[in-house]
Amino acid sequence: MSNLPAATRDDTSTRWFDHSRLGLFVHFGLYSVAARHEWVMTRERRTVADYERYAEVFDPDLFDARDIARRAKRAGMGYAVLTTKHHDGFCLFDSAHTTYTSMVHQGRDFVAEWCRALRAEGLKVGLYHSLLDWHHEDFTLDFHHPRRDDPDARSQNEGKDFSRYRTYLHNQVRELLTNYGTIDYLFFDFSYPWTVDGWTGKGKDDWGSIELEAMCRSLQPGIIINDRLDIPGDLVTPEQYQPCAPMEVGGVPVRWEACQTLNGSWGYDRDNTDFKSVDLVLRMLVDTVSKGGNLLLNIGPDGRGAVTAHDGRVLDEIAEWMRLNSTSVIGAGPANLRAPDGVVYTRAGNRLYIHVMAWPFGHLHLPDLAGKVRFVRFLADGSEIRTEVHDPDKEALTTEVGGQPAGTLTLVLPTRPPSPMLPVIEVLLEDGID
Ligand code: GLC
Secondary structure (H helix, E strand, O other), X not given: OOOOOOOOOOOHHHHHHHHHOEEEEEOOOOHHHHOEOOOHHHHOOOOHHHHOHHHHHOOOOOOOHHHHHHHHHHOOOOEEEEEEEOOOXXXXXXXXXXXOEHHHHHOOOHHHHHHHHHHHOOOEEEEEEEOOOOOOOOOOOOOOOOOOOOOOHHHHOOOOOHHHHHHHHHHHHHHHHHOOOOOOEEEEEOOOOOEEOOEEOOOHHHHOHXXXXXXXXXXXXXXXXXXXXXXXXXXXXXXXXXXXXXXXXXXXEOOEEEEEOOOOOOOOEOOOOOOOOHHHHXXXXXXXXXXXXEEEEEEOOOOOOOOOHHHHHHHHHHHHHHHHHHHHOOOOEOOOOOOOOOEEEEEEOOEEEEEEOOOOOOEEEEOOXXXXXXXXXXXXXXXXXXXXXXXXXXXOOOOOOOOOOOOOEEEEOOOOOOOOOOOEEEEEEOOOOO
């Protein structure tokens, strides 16, 4: 069974992505020191000179790429994506084109550490790179820029030559795709080609997207590139929401990845405790897989680079669930079968996975599956679940399976699921069930 969207690239270098279903996003940079959202520079209208002071005090002694990679691996993630540079312009890699880097200021090339650590754990290597750059002197002001409210904001663009920034952008992407071995996934961020308050945003012509993408593919032939260059990419990347259905562009199914935070902020946000529960994250994960997408789940290491206690616990609990239930997610996809209310189906070949979002009383009625099932069990402990099929000639409406439409398979469930974490039921289907 293919879970792959028809309209998108499907070759050996994209299969790992569709198979993985779950990846880790890591937002880390100078904003982790401010600890109040990765957009702090523009939210607080900070000047470059003022913001640059974070580079002097940034001391990420606890950033440990190996530790992050191991946690991602344990949580069943197949890949992970690190911010090489966010909109504030500070680079976590060694660059010949600026001194605003962790190499110059901290003596560390975090991208090199990242790539090594991921490969050591057998994870695919993802890099995030911001198209915006509020630090670069030729990056023109627009409606997202920190200086947009200055009294002389409009005239500040006069001396700027955006083509120099474009060259810088291309040069740095070239460095990232040349100096660190195989890069599997590049997440560009982002385009906004519209006008707000008389400010023109930026899109494909500004970034030189066509040339940039061509360069990426020539340097790294297998690379997967997202859709934020304002030209079609290998996938679409809905952010902070769950699509209602498998995603399509122009009526054609496409590969997609939902990127999600744990508290609404990507970068470390110390005082923001608006956390999603682990249960919600797991439900988002299986919802994503049931619609043929991937989930890129974000953490924001703190100002010293440590994975926060909260994020660490979430990853541990996901790991615990994945230890027993990963086959319902990794390598799985949409079931293309009619699911009853309150459950989410995923499927891998002849195995149907039922995620029970709200535990029912006694029975779960599965439409159309009577006679099509070999065996049913809880995935977590392998224990059998008995099944029944209503026979209208022999049973009254008052029996436990009575009243169900013909073809319904009824599962006989215990009062409580065997584990408090999102329960998964594995159904072994007979051959040839589409
Ligand atoms: C956005 C934000 C950003 C975040 C990203 C993740 O476009 O600008 O802060 O890095 O999405 O998808």
